[in-house]
Amino acid sequence: MSTPRQEACMRKVAQGINEALEITYGQKMGFVLVATPFNESNAISDYIGNIDRENVIELMRETADRLEQNQTIPATQGEA
DSSP states (O other): OOOHHHHHHHHHHHHHHHHHHHHHHSSOOOOEEEEOOTTOTTOOOEEEESSOHHHHHHHHHHHHHHHHTTOOOOSOSSOO
């Protein structure tokens, strides 16, 4: 479980990601950031994002499937 300081820091990071993605893509984008400690068994990961929990779960499952199949995951669909 994260501390109040860590939660505040994660919120600032999320705000920065949100702003950077909107500038980069020219529109609001959904995202989720997962942070987990290295080299710890049974470590608890923290996450933050701007997507509803149900959609995050679906997104993570779809991403995990693509990663397991070694599929390329494009950064964007459409023009750069």
